[in-house]
Amino acid sequence: MKVFSATALALVAPATAxxxxxxxxxxxxxxxxxxxxxxxxxxxxxxxxxxxxxxxxMDPEKDMPGESTCTSCQFSEDxxxxxxxxxxxxxxx
Numbered sequence: 001m002k003v004f005s006a007t008a009l010a011l012v013a014p015a016t017a018x019x020x021x022x023x024x025x026x027x028x029x030x031x032x033x034x035x036x037x038x039x040x041x042x043x044x045x046x047x048x049x050x051x052x053x054x055x056x057x058m059d060p061e062k063d064m065p066g067e068s069t070c071t072s073c074q075f076s077e078d079x080x081x082x083x084x085x086x087x088x089x090x091x092x093x
Contacts, residue, residue, distance in 0.1 A: 023049040023073035028086050033058035045086040051079035 026048045030041030033056055040056045048054050051068030058064060058081075068079035 022075065023071070023078075023082070025049050026052070026054070026072050031056055032083070046083040047086040048081075048083045049073070050082045053079070054081045054083065 028045055028047050030043070030045055031048070031054075032039075032042040032044065032046055033054075036042045038057050049072050051065055051071045053064045053067040053069075064081050065079040068081065071079050073080070
């Protein structure tokens with residue numbers, strides 16, 4: 001009975017977890033170098049943040065954080081490049 005109660009509680013409890021980055025958003029754009037490398041625009045949106053070396057191909061042979069000259073992150077030594085899905089009702093061109 002306790003297993004059922006815990007499972008039921010987990011299903012009923014509101015989900016408030018978020019994935020947070022200590023970085024400001026650089027741009028929302030139709031680019032996805034993993035799913036559609038080299039294709040611009042991509043069929044879906046991403047929020048791009050971090051180092052400014054993000055591009056449409058993201059060549060795995062390159063050191064992208066090493067190529068960044070600035071970052072939108074709170075930690076000025078973090079030049080990582082990140083992109084996450086973006087759900088929007090707005091049209092982005």
